[in-house]
Amino acid sequence: MFVLRQCLTLGTKSSIRNFSATTNLVNLTINEDTGVAIMELNKPPVNSLNYELLEAMHRTLVKLENEKCPGMILTSSSRSTFSAGLDLLEMYKPTVDKARRFWSMLQNTWIKLYSTPYPTVAAINGHSPAGGCLLAMSCEHRIMVPDKMIGLNETQLGIVAPQWFQDCMRNIIGERQAEKALIAGRMFTSEEALKIGLVDELATDKEDLMQKAHDFLDEQMGLPPLARSVVKVGFRKDTLSKLINGREADIKMFLDNVFQPKVQESLENYIQMLKKK
Numbered sequence: 138m139f140v141l142r143q144c145l146t147l148g149t150k151s152s153i154r155n156f157s158a159t160t161n162l163v164n165l166t167i168n169e170d171t172g173v174a175i176m177e178l179n180k181p182p183v184n185s186l187n188y189e190l191l192e193a194m195h196r197t198l199v200k201l202e203n204e205k206c207p208g209m210i211l212t213s214s215s216r217s218t219f220s221a222g223l224d225l226l227e228m229y230k231p232t233v234d235k236a237r238r239f240w241s242m243l244q245n246t247w248i249k250l251y252s253t254p255y256p257t258v259a260a261i262n263g264h265s266p267a268g269g270c271l272l273a274m275s276c277e278h279r280i281m282v283p284d285k286m287i288g289l290n291e292t293q294l295g296i297v298a299p300q301w302f303q304d305c306m307r308n309i310i311g312e313r314q315a316e317k318a319l320i321a322g323r324m325f326t327s328e329e330a331l332k333i334g335l336v337d338e339l340a341t342d343k344e345d346l347m348q349k350a351h352d353f354l355d356e357q358m359g360l361p362p363l364a365r366s367v368v369k370v371g372f373r374k375d376t377l378s379k380l381i382n383g384r385e386a387d388i389k390m391f392l393d394n395v396f397q398p399k400v401q402e403s404l405e406n407y408i409q410m411l412k413k414k
């Protein structure tokens with residue numbers, strides 16, 4: 138359930154409704170004039186994607202779909218990070234039930250985000266590794282602030298990015314670039330990401346980022362919405378169907394991997410390393 142927290146009127150022209158998931162992990166702001174939604178991830182310090190954040194995102198996406206949202210900006214309340222990817226603590230010594238529930242919610246959230254009929258733009262105001270990069274890649278357009286890092290770095294952690302993560306990257310930067318990036322687990326600077334098309338635009342700062350995101354949505358919202366969404370979903374349907382039809386196999390892949398002693402050892406070392414930084 139969503140709680141109406143406050144109703145703000147900004148200036149004379151536009152009014153903005155602020156909602157928040159009960160957990161406060163996602164701040165949702167809807168402009169009452171344009172209907173544009175800003176979905177801000179708000180799990181300090183780095184928006185690591187644990188079950189609760191994914192569930193709050195999923196609930197927000199369902200709400201936006203039910204309310205016929207015309208366009209959405211995905212961004213973060215953190216100054217350093219868009220999202221640090223999957224929460225490592227969810228994968229460290231979980232029970233089978235917990236691991237299964239977590240992965241299933243990740244699938245639910247991605248399917249909803251990747252298939253929205255309305256236009257989506259990632260306003261990437263910080264680092265965006267692994268699962269963070271997946272979220273950004275699931276939007277239709279990516280705008281990033283300078284001097285941050287983005288990419289699917291799984292190989293560098295000794296793990297393999299799931300097929301659907303890989304497919305998202307391939308769909309954006311093409312077979313050859315994706316193969317090279319995924320084999321190396323390469324993280325790109327914002328500037329490098331622009332060069333290979335992993336992001337579409339760079340912004341100078343957060344204000345410029347949000348302005349550019351609104352500009353993108355204005356352009357998209359000027360198009361006939363049904364035709365727009367049919368083309369979008371048509372382009373994405375093969376990637377979506379692969380996961381939707383293979384959800385159990387994908388969960389099994391995750392469970393088989395996550396409980397490997399070697400994976401648990403790497404996870405422990407990686408968590409320690411991040412904490413000591």
Ligand SMILES: CC/C=C\C/C=C\C/C=C\CCC/C=C/C(=O)SCCNC(=O)CCNC(=O)[C@H](O)C(C)(C)COP(=O)(O)OP(=O)(O)OC[C@H]1O[C@@H](n2cnc3c(N)ncnc32)[C@H](O)[C@@H]1OP(=O)(O)O
Nearest residue numbers: 185217221222223224225264267268294394395404411412
């Ligand atoms: C290693 C094996 C992993 C998993 C195996 C499991 C199964 C395999 C099967 C399937 C594949 C799964 C696909 C996985 C996808 C993923 O998304 S995995 C996550 C990958 N993410 C990263 O590698 C990012 C790690 N984080 C960073 O590089 C940096 O934190 C940052 C660049 C994002 C931000 O830097 P800073 O602003 O300097 O912040 P800090 O580094 O000081 O971090 C603050 C605080 O947050 C904790 N933290 C960081 N990232 C995560 C995270 N992903 N999960 C949980 N917690 C995280 C960090 O430890 C600090 O904690 P404290 O010290 O404040 O307690």
